Amino acid sequence: MHESASLKCAGDAEVGMTDIIDGNAVAEDVRAGLTDAIDALSEAGVTPGLATVLMSDDPASQTYVSMKQRDCEEVGIEALDYELDPDAPAEELYELVDDLNADDSVHGVLVQMPLPDHVDEREVLRRIDPAKDVDGFHPENVGRLVAGNPRFKPCTPHGIQKLLQSADVDTEGKDVVVVGRSNIVGKPMANLLVQKAEGGNATVTVCHSRTEDLAAKTKQADIVIAACGVPELVTGEMLSAGVVVVDVGINRVDADTEKGYELVGDVEYDSAEEKASAITPVPGGVGPMTRAMLLWNTVKSAGEAADVDVDLP
Numbered sequence: 633m634h635e636s637a638s639l640k641c642a643g644d645a646e647v648g649m650t651d652i653i654d655g656n657a658v659a660e661d662v663r664a665g666l667t668d669a670i671d672a673l674s675e676a677g678v679t680p681g682l683a684t685v686l687m688s689d690d691p692a693s694q695t696y697v698s699m700k701q702r703d704c705e706e707v708g709i710e711a712l713d714y715e716l717d718p719d720a721p722a723e724e725l726y727e728l729v730d731d732l733n734a735d736d737s738v739h740g741v742l743v744q745m746p747l748p749d750h751v752d753e754r755e756v757l758r759r760i761d762p763a764k765d766v767d768g769f770h771p772e773n774v775g776r777l778v779a780g781n782p783r784f785k786p787c788t789p790h791g792i793q794k795l796l797q798s799a800d801v802d803t804e805g806k807d808v809v810v811v812g813r814s815n816i817v818g819k820p821m822a823n824l825l826v827q828k829a830e831g832g833n834a835t836v837t838v839c840h841s842r843t844e845d846l847a848a849k850t851k852q853a854d855i856v857i858a859a860c861g862v863p864e865l866v867t868g869e870m871l872s873a874g875v876v877v878v879d880v881g882i883n884r885v886d887a888d889t890e891k892g893y894e895l896v897g898d899v900e901y902d903s904a905e906e907k908a909s910a911i912t913p914v915p916g917g918v919g920p921m922t923r924a925m926l927l928w929n930t931v932k933s934a935g936e937a938a939d940v941d942v943d944l945p
């Protein structure tokens with residue numbers, strides 16, 4: 633974490649510095665912390681293996697999958713890369729998942745979301761072996777999470793827990809507003825936050841597109857987690873002084889840059905940073921942690937499959 637140079641205005645927020653929570657640095661720590669576990673597995677003759685499946689020509693999805701593969705190589709996880717034509721029949725994907733379930737060298741199966749409309753996403757998630765479901769999206773794993781006994785915590789919410797921990801932000805007894813109710817982030821995040829466990833014990837409000845007077849909710853929050861996919865929806869005016877802001881959004885908006893776009897979060901950064909005691913940037917906040925926790929889950933899975941005790945960071 634580093635601190636921003638800007639001082640907040642007296643009367644608008646507490647006078648002090650805002651912690652900019654550095655997701656790249658925390659993710660690097662997680663990757664470094666996985667080395668011992670990967671070495672222990674290697675001594676037992678096991679190389680963790682992650683299969684990534686991409687069935688999309690969306691440039692953002694392609695970027696995320698290549699980043700995941702690069703991360704695997706960096707830490708010593710074998711990345712098995714599968715690409716299906718987005719127009720291929722859904723059965724091709726189902727059969728591929730079945731094959732990966734049966735392959736002992738594969739400890740994690742990740743199917744990149746979103747999938748084409750003609751593919752039944754629920755069927756895909758049901759088909760993944762729950763013991764290899766490193767995304768934590770299989771109904772059995774969702775049930776375990778809700779029941780307070782998670783096997784794999786979904787990567788983004790798990791990464792957010794680690795980010796908050798790294799910034800010494802205790803969730804216990806805090807009012808947390810989660811903006812967004814997706815299966816990938818909003819719902820599992822809310823569930824983790826209410827658990828009687830480290831990184832939980834919070835009072836959680838989940839807001840969404842039908843919420844009346846969103847600002848009234850966010851203003852009473854100690855922690856706001858924005859995961860709604862609407863660029864810059866949450867502004868400084870909607871926040872109280874001293875709030876902790878976690879921005880999950882990664883929106884590509886047209887801009888006069890080399891790539892033709894820039895990345896913008898679900899939070900209007902400049903105005904939110906004026907109010908916040910701590911905030912995650914976009915890029916370089918939650919995104920790198922999503923990838924780091926995927927590695928974490930894959931190493932956990934490999935340890936369990938090989939019956940090797942691994943120390944996870």
Ligand SMILES: Nc1nc2c(c(=O)[nH]1)N[C@@H](CN(C=O)c1ccc(C(=O)N[C@@H](CCC(=O)O)C(=O)O)cc1)CN2
Binds near residue numbers: 742915
């Ligand atoms: N099967 C899954 N699909 C999707 C998930 C998921 O957890 N599992 N989450 C999201 C997107 N996502 C993971 O795939 C993801 C998003 C962002 C990043 C990231 O590293 N972002 C960088 C910027 C990258 C860029 O330059 O565009 C950052 O924020 O710094 C990684 C993963 C949807 N699908």
